[in-house]
Amino acid sequence: MGSAAPSRGWVRMVCWVLAVAVPVAFLAIFFVWPVVTLFGRGFWADGALDLSGFVEVFSQPRTWRIVGLTLAQGVLGTVLSVLLGVPGAYVLYRCSFRGQKIVRALVTVPFVLPTVVVGVAFRALLNESGPLGWLGWDGTFTAIIAALVFFNYSVVVRTVGGLWEHLDPRAEQAARALGASPARAFWTVTLPALAPAIASAAAVVFLFCATAFGVVLVLGGQRYATIETEIWMQTVQFLDLRTAAVLSVAQLVVVTLALAVASRARSRREHALNLSAATRSTHPLRRGDAVPAVITAVVVGLLLVWPLANLVVKSLRTSSGWGLGNYTALGTTGGRNALTVTVWEAAATSLRTAAVATAIALVVGGLVALVVSRRPRAPRARRAISVMDSVFMLPLGVSAVTVGFGFLITLDKPLGLDIDLRTSGMLVPIAQAVVATPLVVRTVLPVLRAIDPRQREAAATLGARPGRVLATVDWPIAARSLGLAIGFAFAVSLGEFGATSFLARPETATLPIVIFRLIGRPGAENYGMALAASVVLALITATVMLLAERLRGERTGEF
Amino acid sequence: MVTPMDQVTGAPALPDAGARAGTGAAPEPRAGAGRSAGAGQSAGAGLRIEDVVVTYPAAGRRRGEETVTAVDHVSLTIAPGEVVALLGPSGCGKSSLLRAVAGLEPVAGGRVLWDGADVGSVPVHLRGFGLMFQDGQLFAHRSVGGNVEYGLRMHRVPKATRRARVAELLDVVGLPGSEDRSVATMSGGERQRVALARALAPQPQLLLLDEPLSALDRALRERLADDLRAALVATGTTALFVTHDHDEAFTVADRVAVMSGGRLLQVDEPSRLWAAPASREVAEFLGYQAFIPAGEGWLAVGPQGLVASERGVDGAAGVAVPGTATPDASSTVGAEASSEVGVGPFVGTVVSSTFRRGYTEVVVDVDLGAGVQRCAAVAHGPAGWPVGAPVTLTVADSATVVVP
Numbered sequence: 026m027g028s029a030a031p032s033r034g035w036v037r038m039v040c041w042v043l044a045v046a047v048p049v050a051f052l053a054i055f056f057v058w059p060v061v062t063l064f065g066r067g068f069w070a071d072g073a074l075d076l077s078g079f080v081e082v083f084s085q086p087r088t089w090r091i092v093g094l095t096l097a098q099g100v101l102g103t104v105l106s107v108l109l110g111v112p113g114a115y116v117l118y119r120c121s122f123r124g125q126k127i128v129r130a131l132v133t134v135p136f137v138l139p140t141v142v143v144g145v146a147f148r149a150l151l152n153e154s155g156p157l158g159w160l161g162w163d164g165t166f167t168a169i170i171a172a173l174v175f176f177n178y179s180v181v182v183r184t185v186g187g188l189w190e191h192l193d194p195r196a197e198q199a200a201r202a203l204g205a206s207p208a209r210a211f212w213t214v215t216l217p218a219l220a221p222a223i224a225s226a227a228a229v230v231f232l233f234c235a236t237a238f239g240v241v242l243v244l245g246g247q248r249y250a251t252i253e254t255e256i257w258m259q260t261v262q263f264l265d266l267r268t269a270a271v272l273s274v275a276q277l278v279v280v281t282l283a284l285a286v287a288s289r290a291r292s293r294r295e296h297a298l299n300l301s302a303a304t305r306s307t308h309p310l311r312r313g314d315a316v317p318a319v320i321t322a323v324v325v326g327l328l329l330v331w332p333l334a335n336l337v338v339k340s341l342r343t344s345s346g347w348g349l350g351n352y353t354a355l356g357t358t359g360g361r362n363a364l365t366v367t368v369w370e371a372a373a374t375s376l377r378t379a380a381v382a383t384a385i386a387l388v389v390g391g392l393v394a395l396v397v398s399r400r401p402r403a404p405r406a407r408r409a410i411s412v413m414d415s416v417f418m419l420p421l422g423v424s425a426v427t428v429g430f431g432f433l434i435t436l437d438k439p440l441g442l443d444i445d446l447r448t449s450g451m452l453v454p455i456a457q458a459v460v461a462t463p464l465v466v467r468t469v470l471p472v473l474r475a476i477d478p479r480q481r482e483a484a485a486t487l488g489a490r491p492g493r494v495l496a497t498v499d500w501p502i503a504a505r506s507l508g509l510a511i512g513f514a515f516a517v518s519l520g521e522f523g524a525t526s527f528l529a530r531p532e533t534a535t536l537p538i539v540i541f542r543l544i545g546r547p548g549a550e551n552y553g554m555a556l557a558a559s560v561v562l563a564l565i566t567a568t569v570m571l572l573a574e575r576l577r578g579e580r581t582g583e584f
Numbered sequence: 585m586v587t588p589m590d591q592v593t594g595a596p597a598l599p600d601a602g603a604r605a606g607t608g609a610a611p612e613p614r615a616g617a618g619r620s621a622g623a624g625q626s627a628g629a630g631l632r633i634e635d636v637v638v639t640y641p642a643a644g645r646r647r648g649e650e651t652v653t654a655v656d657h658v659s660l661t662i663a664p665g666e667v668v669a670l671l672g673p674s675g676c677g678k679s680s681l682l683r684a685v686a687g688l689e690p691v692a693g694g695r696v697l698w699d700g701a702d703v704g705s706v707p708v709h710l711r712g713f714g715l716m717f718q719d720g721q722l723f724a725h726r727s728v729g730g731n732v733e734y735g736l737r738m739h740r741v742p743k744a745t746r747r748a749r750v751a752e753l754l755d756v757v758g759l760p761g762s763e764d765r766s767v768a769t770m771s772g773g774e775r776q777r778v779a780l781a782r783a784l785a786p787q788p789q790l791l792l793l794d795e796p797l798s799a800l801d802r803a804l805r806e807r808l809a810d811d812l813r814a815a816l817v818a819t820g821t822t823a824l825f826v827t828h829d830h831d832e833a834f835t836v837a838d839r840v841a842v843m844s845g846g847r848l849l850q851v852d853e854p855s856r857l858w859a860a861p862a863s864r865e866v867a868e869f870l871g872y873q874a875f876i877p878a879g880e881g882w883l884a885v886g887p888q889g890l891v892a893s894e895r896g897v898d899g900a901a902g903v904a905v906p907g908t909a910t911p912d913a914s915s916t917v918g919a920e921a922s923s924e925v926g927v928g929p930f931v932g933t934v935v936s937s938t939f940r941r942g943y944t945e946v947v948v949d950v951d952l953g954a955g956v957q958r959c960a961a962v963a964h965g966p967a968g969w970p971v972g973a974p975v976t977l978t979v980a981d982s983a984t985v986v987v988p
Contacts, residue, residue, distance in 0.1 A: 034707075116729040158943055169796065233808050241703050300896075340808075402690070404641060464663070477721060479717050479721045480721050480723065482686075482688050482708070482717075482721075483715065483717060483721040483723075483782075484734070484738075485687075485688075485707075485709045486686055486688075486708055486709070486711075486713060486714055486715035486783075486788075486792075487709075487714070487734050487735035487738055487782065487783075487785075487786060488710075488738035488786055489734075489738045490709045490710075490734050491709075491740075493709075494709075495737060497734070498723065501725045502725060566935075
C-alpha cells in the first residue's frame with residue numbers, strides 16, 4: 026500500500042468535495058441567489074435597508090385576510106385529508122381484498138396529477154353545466170378545499186399506510202389481551218405508534234395546501250387569494266415587487282415552521298421503522314372494518330374517481346354532440362388563435378423539458394441524498410450534513426412563483442457571464458429541477474439511511490475499498506428507489522405551473538400553461554380543448570408513473 | 585458438521601488446539617498489505633494490542649466535548665492460529681476493542697500491531713482482518729453464493745477459483761450446495777453459517793467475531809459453538825471472538841480474556857481461568873457465587889458448591905443426602921465435606937426453592953463471615969422447602985478456589 030493509500034485517500038476526498046460542491050453550487054445559483062435578489066428588491070431602497078414595506082403591507086386588512094385564508098386553507102385541507110386518509114391507510118394497507126392493488130394505484134394517481142388538471146376537473150364537475158352544479162360550489166372556498174383533499178388524500182394514505190403495513194400487530198394484540206376493546210387498543214397503542222407518520226404526512230400536506238397555486242388560481246379566480254397567488258398577482262399584474270417580497274418572506278416563515286415539524290416527525294418515523302422492519306400482517310376485510318371501508322369507498326368513488334371520470338366524459342362532449350372533436354382540435358391553436366403553438370407541440374415541449382429537468386434533479390438530488398446519508402464521526406461534519414439536509418428542502422417551501430420571478434431578474438447575465446440564460450430555453454427545465462430535487466432527495470434518502478452501517482463495515486472488512494462499498498452495497502439498494510424518484514421528478518416537471526408560468530415563452534409553452542390559457546379564453550371550443558388537453562396531460566403523467574414503477578423491477582426480498 | 589482438514593485449501597493441518605500456537609509455515613503476509621485470497625496463515629508474531637484506548641463522544645451532549653472511555657489501556661497478544669475469546673458483560677468495551685482492531689473505530693491511544701507492524705493507518709479494507717457480526721449482516725440483494733464470494737471478488741480472484749472456494753466453504757459450514765438460495769429464505773442459524781463462510785472466504789489473517797451466536801436460541805447456539813470451533817480449527821484461522829456467554833467462550837477459545845469496565849482483568853486458558861481466577865471480580869463473573877473470607881483473600885464457592893440440608897432440632901447438620909446428581913456437589917455431600925475445606929457448616933434461611941434438572945436449587949440468605957449474602961445451594965429431592973426455615977449449608981471443597 027505505502028504510497029498508494031494516501032493518493033487514493035486524496036482522490037476520495039476530491040470526490041466527496043465534488044459531491045457536496047455540485048449540488049450546493051446548483052442550489053446557490055438557481056435558488057438562493059434569485060430568491061435573495063427578489064427579497065432584496067423588496068427591502069433595499071436606495072442602498073439602505075427599508076422595512077417600511079412590511080409595515081405598509083401588514084397594515085392593510087387585505088393582507089390579513091389573505092394570510093387568514095391561507096392558514097384556513099392549509100388547516101382545513103390538512104385536517105380533512107388526515108381524517109379521511111387514516112381510514113384509507115387502514116383499508117388499503119392493513120386489510121386485504123380483491124382489487125386492492127388497483128385501488129391503491131388509483132389512490133396514487135391524484136398526487137402526481139398536475140394542479141391545473143385537477144383544477145379543470147373540479148371545475149368541470151362543479152360549474153353550472155356540471156353534474157354537481159346545483160350545489161353552487163363553483164368558485165367557492167369549498168371547491169378549493171375539496172380539490173386540495175383530492176390531491177393530498179394519497180399523501181396521507183401512502184405515508185401512514187407505509188408505516189402501518191410494517192407495524193407489529195402483536196403490540197395491539199397484547200393490548201387486547203390486557204382487556205382493551207378494539208377501539209381502546211387503537212387509541213392507546215396503534216394511533217400513538219402511527220403518530221410520527223401522521224404528523225409527518227400532516228406537515229407535508231399543510232405545506233402543499235398552504236402553498237397551492239394552480240388549483241387556487243383555476244378554481245378561486247380573483248376572489249380567493251392566498252399568499253401564493255397574491256405574490257403572483259402583485260408581481261405579474263401590479264408589478265409591486267415590494268409587496269411580493271414581503272409576502273414571500275411571510276410565506277417562508279410559515280413554510281419553515283411546517284418543515285421543521287415535518288423534519289422532527291420524519292426522524293422519529295425513520296427510527297420507528299427501524300424497529301419493526303420485516304413484519305407485515307394484513308387480514309381480509311371483516312365486519313368490524315365496515316366504517317373505514319365505507320368511508321374509503323365513498324372517498325375513492327366520489328372524490329377521486331368522479332372528477333376524473335367526469336373530466337373524460339366532458340372532454341368527449343362537443344358543441345355538436347359526442348365525439349372526438351375536442352381532441353382533433355388539439356392540433357390547432359384554439360378558437361380565435363388563443364395559443365401560439367398547438368397543444369400537441371406544447372405536449373412535446375413538456376416532455377422534452379421534463380426529461381431535461383428530471384436528469385438535472387436526479388444528479389443533484391442523488392448527490393444530496395448520498396452526502397446526507399453519511400454519518401461522519403466528527404460532530405461538526407454531522408451538523409453540516411443536517412444543515413444541508415434542511416436547506417435542500419427549502420425549494421419545497423419557497424413559492425415556485427418566487428423562484429420563477431427571481432430567475433427573470435437575475436439570470437440575464439449569470440455570474441457576470443455574457444450569456445442570457447433566459448433565451449437559451451434552459452431556464453424552464455432548471456426551474457422545474459429546483460422544484461423536483463427535494464422530492465428526489467426524499468425518495469432516495471430514506472432508502473440509503475435504512476441501510477445498516479454494519480453492511481458497509483462488513484463489505485470493508487471483506488476487502489472492499491470505499492468506492493466498491495458504494496457500488497456493491499449502497500447502489501444495488503438505492504437503485505430500487507431510483508425508478509420512483511425518476512417518476513416523481515418527471516411528474517412534477519410535467520405539472521409544474523408556478524415557475525413555468527413566468528419563464529415559458531409563448532412559443533415554448535408547456536401543457537399546463539396552454540391549459541390555463543385555454544380556460545381563461547372565452548368560447549366553448551377553447552373550454553373543450555382545455556378539457557381534452559387536461560386528459561392528455563393526465564394520461565402522460567399516469568403513463569410516466571407506471572413506467573417508473575416498472576423500472577423498479579419485479580425483484581422481491583427485504584427491500 | 586465434521587470437517588476433514590483436507591477440504592480446506594491452504595490450511596495447515598492442525599491436530600489440536602495445544603499444538604496450534606506457533607505452527608503454520610505458510611509465507612508471511614505483510615501487515616496491512618492488501619491480501620489476496622489464498623495467502624496462507626501467518627507464521628509471524630500474530631496480533632498485538634498495545635495499551636489501546638477507545639473513546640466515544642458522550643451521547644446527547646450538546647458540545648460533544650466530553651468523552652466516554654470504552655476501552656481503557658488494554659494490552660493483549662494473540663499468537664497465529666490461536667482463538668481468543670473476549671468475555672465480559674454487555675457494555676464492558678469488548679465490542680469497541682474488536683471494532684478498533686478491525687479499524688472501524690479510531691484508536692485514541694496505544695497501538696494495534698500485526699506481525700510487529702503498526703496497522704493504525706491501514707484502512708479497514710486493506711487490513712485483511714475479517715469480521716463477523718452478531719446478526720450476520722448478509723447482503724440481502726445477493727444470493728448465498730454471492731455473499732460468500734463477495735470478499736473473493738474484492739480481491740479479484742478468478743471466477744473458477746471463486747466458485748470452487750465458495751462450494752468448499754459452504755461445505756465447511758454445513759450448507760453444501762446452497763449457492764443459489766436467497767438469504768431471505770434462511771433461518772437464523774443458517775444465516776450465521778453463511779456469514780461465517782463469507783468471513784472465512786478471503787482467508788483473513790485474523791478473524792474478528794462479534795457475538796456471532798448471541799442472536800440464536802440456546803440449543804442452536806451450543807451446537808453452532810462446536811461447529812464454529814471446528815471451522816476455525818479446520819481453517820487454521822487466528823481469531824478474536826467477543827461474547828458474553830461463558831460456555832461459548834470456553835467451547836470456542838484457546839484462551840479467554842475477561843473484560844470489565846473497559847479493562848482487561850485476566851487472560852488464560854479456560855481450565856486455568858476457572859481454577860485460578862485472578863480476583864473476586866473475575867470469579868464473580870465466571871459464576872462463583874459465595875465468598876467466604878479466608879486470610880487475605882476469599883474462598884470462592886462455585887455455582888453448585890454449597891450443599892443444603894435440613895437443620896436438625898439439636899442444631900447439628902441433618903442427614904447426608906444420598907445420590908449424586910450433579911457433578912460439583914459430588915458424592916462428598918454432607919458434613920464431612922466441610923471439615924475437609926475447614927470452613928462451615930453455616931446456617932442460613934430459606935428464601936425459595938426450585939427444582940432444576942436433577943437437583944433442587946435452594947436460595948438462601950446466609951452470613952458466611954462477611955455479612956448476610958444471598959446464595960444458591962443445591963440439595964437432592966423435591967423442591968418445596970419451607971420459606972424462612974433454617975438450613976444447614978456445607979461447602980464442597982472440590983468446588984472452591986481461593987482468590988486474592
